[in-house]
Amino acid sequence: MPEDDNTQTGDTSAVKHKYGRINKEYAMQLATCSPEADGPIYMVNLMKYFEVAQYDDSSAPAISGREADDKYNPASVLNKIGASIVFVADVLGDHVGDEDWDRIAIVRYATRLSFIEMQSRKDFGEKHVHKAAGMLRTTLLASRPLDESLDKRDRPQPLELRYLVMVVRQTTDRESVLASIPESVSFTVEGTVLSDGRFWDTVQLIPVATQSDADNLAATLSHLAAGSSYVMTLRASIDGLTVA
Numbered sequence: 001m002p003e004d005d006n007t008q009t010g011d012t013s014a015v016k017h018k019y020g021r022i023n024k025e026y027a028m029q030l031a032t033c034s035p036e037a038d039g040p041i042y043m044v045n046l047m048k049y050f051e052v053a054q055y056d057d058s059s060a061p062a063i064s065g066r067e068a069d070d071k072y073n074p075a076s077v078l079n080k081i082g083a084s085i086v087f088v089a090d091v092l093g094d095h096v097g098d099e100d101w102d103r104i105a106i107v108r109y110a111t112r113l114s115f116i117e118m119q120s121r122k123d124f125g126e127k128h129v130h131k132a133a134g135m136l137r138t139t140l141l142a143s144r145p146l147d148e149s150l151d152k153r154d155r156p157q158p159l160e161l162r163y164l165v166m167v168v169r170q171t172t173d174r175e176s177v178l179a180s181i182p183e184s185v186s187f188t189v190e191g192t193v194l195s196d197g198r199f200w201d202t203v204q205l206i207p208v209a210t211q212s213d214a215d216n217l218a219a220t221l222s223h224l225a226a227g228s229s230y231v232m233t234l235r236a237s238i239d240g241l242t243v244a
Contacts, residue, residue: 019135023199026191030112030142038111040151042086042187044141044203045105046168046230053133060133066102068134077124081117082110084155087241089164089234092211095218097168097230099137104166104234106241108151112142140194141168143187143203145241146178150185156240163214163235164242167204167221170228177202185242198228207242211235 030041049065063071075085087106094100109115118124145151167184171177178186184204192199208214214233221231 019132020138020140020194021197022194023192026142026193027116029191030193031116033112035113038113040144041109041112041115041190042143042145043107043109043115043193044143044168044187044189045103045107046099046101046139046141047103047105048099048136048138049102049134050136053130055129055133065134065136068130069103072127072130072134074124074127077118077121077127078107080123081114083114083118084108084240085238086150086153086156087205087236088238089166089236091232092163092235093215093218093233095215095231095233096222096224096226097232098226099230101230101232104232115142137196138194139192139196139198139200141187141189141200141203142191142193143189146186146188150241153240153244156238156243158238159236159243161235161237162239162243163208163211163233164239165206165208165214165217165221166230166232166234167202167206167224168200168230169202169224170199171201174202178204181206183207205234205242207239 049069053063053065053068078084085105086108089104091101091103169177174188181204184206187203189200189202206217208217211233218231218233224231
């Protein structure tokens with residue numbers, strides 16, 4: 001995994017990490033987006049944890065990477081800047097793809113610039129130490145939904161566990177790919193913020209009734225290429241995207 005201790009905007013933020021490679025060109029686009037062109041953006045997080053969190057402080061308690069990410073939970077900071085966690089799910093199965101992801105989270109920011117500005121907030125930096133300790137690798141996709149009414153939905157509440165299939169792809173034909181699963185809640189990826197160096201183009205979430213249904217649907221997508229696609233079954237605890 002490539003390491004990158006630079007910040008989202010160059011070298012201006014105190015937030016450091018080693019869990020992915022920043023796309024500096026797209027980060028600059030986020031940081032310099034004009035107010036008239038700015039608006040809501042959805043940050044889709046694919047997360048893989050260390051088995052044991054890697055704190056720099058040797059006196060820190062031995063906890064799992066997932067537990068460290070739970071301690072990181074930035075909801076209070078997000079609320080202050082008008083952002084919302086709109087989707088959280090555990091990955092139950094990785095059917096297509098090179099990684100075994102653990103958790104998916106999607107955050108809706110009111111503007112692209114607010115995402116950049118958050119990186120320099122003191123309260124965010126204090127929480128981020130836990131994410132830095134817990135995260136083995138992350139892919140972060142700045143995305144826009146096909147259904148723009150999602151921008152106006154209220155912050156979701158926790159719900160009974162819900163099953164979905166998630167598909168992430170590289171493609172030169174986004175329109176055809178998104179139309180191929182008409183029942184999905186679909187996003188086009190505006191930019192890959194953080195990754196292992198690969199860039200991604202589409203994200204789709206397909207709700208189903210049971211885990212068995214999810215696994216069966218995922219099996220119909222097993223023909224997708226592992227290096228340019230992810231297909232996962234998920235169990236969501238927060239879902240403000242496929243639940244109205």
